[in-house]
Amino acid sequence: MNKTQKTTERRNKIRRRISSTIRGTAERPRLCVYKSNANTYLQIIDDAAGATLAASKAPIGVDNAKKAGEDIAKLAQEKGITKVVFDRSGYKYHGIIKAAADGARSGGLQF
Template structure:
């Protein structure tokens, strides 16, 4: 089996296990993270009504100037701060963190720390 396919299957198994226990509500939405080789994406999701409340990524036009000459981890921190700002504007203070099967280090950790510093509680 291809090494990358094996890794993806393992992450998806962990992801399904996490999602079976974590649920986002309107008062405490799920902060879901996805990372590709180049970009990082984060969303606030209300699972009960199946609605995305807010989203941010390194591909956002609002963050384009701010992300120039930054590493992937630094960019993830900026994305976390931006998402927290959007969430606070919508009245969301607390979230449930969904790391989507990724290990909590590097980019995922930077995004979480950025969101915490900007005012989200999880």
């Protein structure tokens, strides 16, 4: 098992533990962040209905992640969503993940 596999396995273990406690509802949906090598994805999910309410995508980078956070906040407010539960998907809360959260907060979302 190489280092990349170990890191991915560790993140998935953390992600499963987090998702066992965090659930999005219609009143307070879940803001989920995912990073790939090329893009940062943000989704607002209602787990009770199993539906994605809003989504945003931006190229990788801290500045782009902050803009994606502001975009997702704008989309959420158009749908009447002001409060969310933040799901960092097993990533450490720094860099891109922190920038996306700060962007969403500056856009008006509360979590």
